[in-house]
Each structure stands twice: as C-alpha cells, then as structure tokens.
Amino acid sequence: MQTSVGQPTASAIIFFCIFVATTLLITYWAAKRTKTTTEYYAAARSVTGFQNGLALSGDYMSAASFLGISGLVALSGYDGMIYATGWLVGWPVLLFLVAEPLRNMGKYTFADVLAYRLRQRPVRIASAIGGILTLIFYAIAQMVGAGNLIKLMFGLPFELAVMIVGVVMLAYVLFGGMIATTWVQIIKACLLLGGVTVLMIMALAQFNFSPSELYSAVAAQYGQSSLEPGGLITSPVDAVSLGLALMLGLLGLPHILMRFYTVPDAKEARKSIVYATGFIGYFYIIIPIVGFAASVLVGRDVIKAIDKGGNMAAPLLAELLGGTPFLGFIAAVAFATILAVVAGLTLAGASTLSHDIYVHVVKGGKAGEREQMTVARVATFIFGITAILLGILFKGQNVAFMVGLVFAIACSANFPALLLSIVWKKFTTAGATASILVGAILAVVLIFLSPTVWVDILKNPKAIFPLKNPAIFSMTAAFIVAIVVSYLFPEKESEEKFDEGKVRTYLAIGSE
Amino acid sequence: MSTPIKNIEKMPEFKELVTRRWTVATILTVLVFITYYGFVLVVGLSKATLAQKIGVVTTLGIPVAIAVIVISFFLTLYYVIWANSRYDSLALSILNKARSK
Numbered sequence: 001m002q003t004s005v006g007q008p009t010a011s012a013i014i015f016f017c018i019f020v021a022t023t024l025l026i027t028y029w030a031a032k033r034t035k036t037t038t039e040y041y042a043a044a045r046s047v048t049g050f051q052n053g054l055a056l057s058g059d060y061m062s063a064a065s066f067l068g069i070s071g072l073v074a075l076s077g078y079d080g081m082i083y084a085t086g087w088l089v090g091w092p093v094l095l096f097l098v099a100e101p102l103r104n105m106g107k108y109t110f111a112d113v114l115a116y117r118l119r120q121r122p123v124r125i126a127s128a129i130g131g132i133l134t135l136i137f138y139a140i141a142q143m144v145g146a147g148n149l150i151k152l153m154f155g156l157p158f159e160l161a162v163m164i165v166g167v168v169m170l171a172y173v174l175f176g177g178m179i180a181t182t183w184v185q186i187i188k189a190c191l192l193l194g195g196v197t198v199l200m201i202m203a204l205a206q207f208n209f210s211p212s213e214l215y216s217a218v219a220a221q222y223g224q225s226s227l228e229p230g231g232l233i234t235s236p237v238d239a240v241s242l243g244l245a246l247m248l249g250l251l252g253l254p255h256i257l258m259r260f261y262t263v264p265d266a267k268e269a270r271k272s273i274v275y276a277t278g279f280i281g282y283f284y285i286i287i288p289i290v291g292f293a294a295s296v297l298v299g300r301d302v303i304k305a306i307d308k309g310g311n312m313a314a315p316l317l318a319e320l321l322g323g324t325p326f327l328g329f330i331a332a333v334a335f336a337t338i339l340a341v342v343a344g345l346t347l348a349g350a351s352t353l354s355h356d357i358y359v360h361v362v363k364g365g366k367a368g369e370r371e372q373m374t375v376a377r378v379a380t381f382i383f384g385i386t387a388i389l390l391g392i393l394f395k396g397q398n399v400a401f402m403v404g405l406v407f408a409i410a411c412s413a414n415f416p417a418l419l420l421s422i423v424w425k426k427f428t429t430a431g432a433t434a435s436i437l438v439g440a441i442l443a444v445v446l447i448f449l450s451p452t453v454w455v456d457i458l459k460n461p462k463a464i465f466p467l468k469n470p471a472i473f474s475m476t477a478a479f480i481v482a483i484v485v486s487y488l489f490p491e492k493e494s495e496e497k498f499d500e501g502k503v504r505t506y507l508a509i510g511s512e
Numbered sequence: 513m514s515t516p517i518k519n520i521e522k523m524p525e526f527k528e529l530v531t532r533r534w535t536v537a538t539i540l541t542v543l544v545f546i547t548y549y550g551f552v553l554v555v556g557l558s559k560a561t562l563a564q565k566i567g568v569v570t571t572l573g574i575p576v577a578i579a580v581i582v583i584s585f586f587l588t589l590y591y592v593i594w595a596n597s598r599y600d601s602l603a604l605s606i607l608n609k610a611r612s613k
Contacts (some may be wrong), residue, residue, distance in 0.1 A: 059521070081574065081577040092588040093544055097537060097541060211570075212569070228562065274585075281581045463530060468587050488564050503520050503526075506526070506530055506533065507603050
C-alpha cells in the first residue's frame with residue numbers, strides 16, 4: 001500500500017498546529033489565574049470530578065497504550081487483549097485503598113501523606129527518591145518514544161522532535177501550572193477517545209458492524225491461533241508479577257496521585273475515578289478492534305515493514321480508511337498524547353523537587369508564598385530540561401523496558417509506604433524510609449538482571465533473575481522490610497498522630 | 513472548625529464507620545484480585561479453556577477479557593454509590609452528633 005506515513009503531510013501539520021495554538025491560548029488564560037502554589041500545583045482545587053476523570057485518563061493513556069497496544073493486537077492477536085486488561089485493573093484498587101485518604105491527608109504530593117505522621121526530613125527525602133526515579137524513567141521512555149514516533153510519522157529528525165515536545169510542554173507547565181496541564185489533559189483525552197472511536201467505527205463498517213465477521217477475517221488470514229492466548233504469558237509467576245506491577249504500580253505513580261489534589265474534596269476524588277475507569281476501560285475495549293482490523297485490512301507484513309514493533313498499525317489503518325487527512329488527525333493526536341503525558345510528569349517532578357525537597361527538607365517548612373512559586377518554576381525548568389537532555393542521550397536505545405521499570409519502582413518503593421502510612425498504626429519513619437529504599441533498589445537492580453535487560457538488551461545468554469518484571473519479589477520485600485523495621489524501631493509519636501489523623505482521613509476535618 | 517476532634521475519634525459510631533469503610537474496600541479489592549489474577553492464571557495454566565470456540569471462530573477468551581474490564585468498572589461504580597449514599601450520610605450524622613454534644 002502507498003503511504004504518506006513518514007512524511008509531514010499538510011493535514012498533520014494543520015491539526016498539530018491547531019492543537020498547539022489552542023493549548024497555548026489556554027495556557028495564557030491559565031497563567032493569569034496561576035499566582036499561588038495552590039493554583040500552580042493543584043489548580044486551586046477547583047477541578048470537578050468529571051473533569052478530573054478525563055484529566056486522569058489523559059495522564060494515563062500514553063502513546064504506549066494507543067499505538068503500542070493496537071500494534072501488539074495487530075501483530076500478535078489475542079495476547080494484546082490480555083495485556084490491555086492489566087492496564088485497567090489498577091483503577092478500582094486505587095479507589096478502594098488510596099484515593100480518598102490521600103485526598104484528605106495531603107496537600108500537593110503523596111509524600112504529604114507520609115509526612116503527616118512520620119518525621120518530615122527522612123520520609124520526604126526517601127519518597128522524593130522513589131518519586132523522581134519513577135517520573136524520570138517514565139519521562140525518558142516518553143521522550144524517546146516521542147522522538148521515534150514523530151520521526152516515523154512526520155520524518156522530522158529525532159532531536160528536533162524531542163525539543164519541540166520539550167519546549168511546548170515547558171510552556172504549558174511553567175506558565176499555566178496545573179490549570180493549563182489539566183486542560184491539556186482533558187483536550188487530549190477527548191481527542192484520543194474521539195479519534196479512536198471514529199477509527200473503530202470506520203473499521204467495523206468494513207465488516208458490516210459485526211465483530212464476529214472481523215474475527216472470522218482474522219482467523220482466515222492468520223489462523224485461529226490469533227484469537228487464542230499465545231506466547232505472552234509463559235509462566236504463571238511471571239504473569240502475576242507483571243500483573244502486580246501494572247495494577248499496584250498505578251497506586252504509586254506521583255503524577256496520577258497528584259491529580260486528586262486538584263478536586264475540592266474526597267467525594268469528587270472518588271467520582272473522578274469512576275469516570276476515569278469508564279473512559280479508560282472503554283478505550284481498552286475498543287483498541288483491540290482497531291488492532292485486529294489493522295491486521296486484516298492493512299496486513300501484518302505492511303505494518304512490520306514500517307515499524308517492527310507494530311506502532312504504526314493504527315495510523316496506517318487510519319490512512320487506509322480515511323485517507324491522508326484522517327492520518328494527519330491521528331498523527332496529531334498521537335503527538336498531543338505524548339506532549340500531555342510529559343507535561344503531567346514534569347509538574348509532578350517539579351512538585352517533588354520544590355515542595356518536598358526545597359520547602360520541607362531544605363527550609364524546614366518555612367518558605368514564603370513568593371519564594372515557593374519561584375522555586376516551583378525553577379524546579380519545573382530543571383526537570384523539563386533534564387527530561388529533554390536524557391531523551392536525546394537515549395536516542396536509538398531500546399527503552400521499552402523502562403515502562404516496566406517505572407511500574408516496578410512505583411509499586412515497590414512508593415505504594416507500600418503510602419498504603420501502610422494510611423492503614424497501619426505502628427508504621428514508623430525508619431520503616432518507611434527503609435521500605436522505600438529497599439523497594440527502589442531491588443526494582444532497579446532486579447530489572448537489570450532480568451531477561452528484559454540482561455538478555456534482550458545486554459545480549460547475555462541467560463538471565464540472573466528469572467522474572468521479566470520483579471514486582472512480586474521487590475514489592476513483597478518492601479512490605480516485609482517496612483513491617484520488620486517498624487517493629488524493631490517503634491515510634492510513639494507516629495502512633496499518636498495516626499489516631500489524631502483519623503478524623504481528618506475519614507471525615508475530612510482539617511483537610512486542605 | 514470548633515468541633516472537638518478528640519471526642520469524635522472515641523465515638524463508637526466513628527470506629528464503626530472506619531471499620532465498615534475498610535470492610536467494603538477489602539471485599540471489593542479481593543473481588544478485583546480474583547477477577548484479574550484468576551484470568552491471568554487461567555491464561556498461564558490452561559490456555560485451552562480460553563481457546564474454546566463460542567462462535568464460528570470467536571474464542572471464549574475474547575468476552576472474558578472484556579468482562580475483566582467491565583467487572584472492574586462496575587466494582588468501582590458500586591463503591592462510589594455505596595460511599596455517596598451510606599458512607600457520606602454516616603459521616604454527616606457523626607459530625608452532627610459531635611457538634612450537638
């Protein structure tokens with residue numbers, strides 16, 4: 001098939017420019033409303049549950065979900081559906097275990113929840129380590145993905161693509177803070193959900209709107225095995241470990257957790273998760289249809305010829321069904337997707353550096369509003385530039401493992417400490433600090449010794465650590481360390497504050 | 513707020529509220545775990561189960577994967593309906609009682 005994938009088409013450029021112009025206008029509007037730290041980090045807590053539901057979806061549905069999962073389904077069939085379910089199941093658990101207490105206890109970052117009852121300095125430093133590691137690896141994966149995708153779709157040089165993403169994203173976050181970032185996420189979520197819906201309807205129209213006709217065509221071309229579980233899951237332990245990382249890693253992603261501070265109260269926080277689960281669930285139900293349709297209509301060989309990983313399956317299908325203008329639209333949506341996710345990561349990184357480290361560790365909690373705002377913007381700049389530079393540095397590297405690493409660190413370092421500080425009275429500063437560090441170190445070290453890096457990237461014959469994702473091991477270790485160290489070094493003050501804090505946790509008295 | 517916080521914390525109604533919240537949350541979390549890890553383990557241990565045909569070519573695995581997502585959504589919805597009606601009204605009555613003391 002003749003394709004203009006890989007060339008900067010007029011329609012792609014027009015759609016992209018409309019998106020950037022609109023979002024920069026919103027940033028200008030938001031900048032006038034961003035004068036205090038509550039506005040900068042938490043959009044003045046004025047976001048509604050519905051808006052936050054969309055914004056959470058925007059933060060979570062990355063290019064990996066859209067292009068990656070449709071590509072995986074296109075090339076390996078049913079296995080892509082198994083993978084998609086893992087991306088959704090964290091949301092209910094986030095609601096049941098963490099979201100409301102987090103909203104009531106904290107102010108801007110998840111470390112606020114730990115620092116409420118534990119000693120500020122050690123727990124803020126430890127959670128900043130866990131948080132920054134999660135965010136920076138995620139940002140590198142996104143940046144490298146952005147560079148590659150934009151090169152594939154528009155033919156722009158890698159470095160230029162990374163710089164465009166970096167500069168536009170910094171404009172949103174520096175000037176418009178959380179208000180601008182939230183609206184960028186909302187617009188992006190609507191574009192992505194709308195674009196994929198149209199693509200799915202156009203694809204199904206080719207099969208008389210009958211999914212079973214689509215499946216028959218898949219089976220006729222690639223065999224019945226495309227509709228059966230294949231090689232994705234080989235050992236059950238491996239599968240459960242990856243599942244744990246995807247599910248509980250969500251509960252330790254700082255940029256997701258930060259969103260709950262943008263709504264006025266716990267009631268809106270819980271509502272926002274229902275909306276988010278609905279939108280994201282719908283997305284993961286329809287994206288396999290796009291993938292299956294691409295394998296039949298575009299063909300696996302054509303998809304693989306353009307990108308081995310299958311990332312261009314959805315854009316190629318869009319071009320086939322809607323011509324160059326629709327391809328342009330879908331390409332612009334993919335670009336917007338990356339831009340929005342990186343903006344969310346940068347704001348979360350900035351809040352960790354400035355609110356947790358500068359204000360509470362360096363200044364002992366005593367910093368004026370003006371000073372905090374300046375530091376917040378400097379931190380945004382530092383995090384953003386670091387992400388751009390690392391993105392360029394990792395050019396040409398295989399960074400697919402980094403998303404797995406991000407979720408492994410999030411569920412091993414951030415999640416156990418956050419959960420225990422909400423539910424366990426005897427949790428202590430020493431326990432939290434040790435748990436976060438052990439979780440983070442184990443997640444990083446084990447993933448390097450795992451088949452994902454040790455064999456696939458470093459080309460060693462056999463992995464030292466057998467599992468592809470270490471979550472089942474590193475998260476369990478983090479919980480055990482937290483409990484053992486807390487019993488070894490009890491902390492009376494933490495227990496007292498836990499009881500005091502209950503009224504705030506469950507009745508929102510004293511919440512910000 | 514002028515409400516005496518220390519008193520609320522010791523009220524049996526408040527303790528009951530906290531216990532209830534976590535009972536509901538734990539049950540729902542267990543249900544999500546059963547749904548998802550059950551699915552993953554069936555994939556890992558018995559691929560043939562999900563490869564069974566339920567239509568001309570459609571396999572059982574397809575509706576099951578969709579069901580995992582739909583069930584997750586409805587558990588979330590159930591919690592929010594419960595929290596909006598039961599939890600919030602219990603919390604409000606505790607606050608009113610504490611204020612009227």
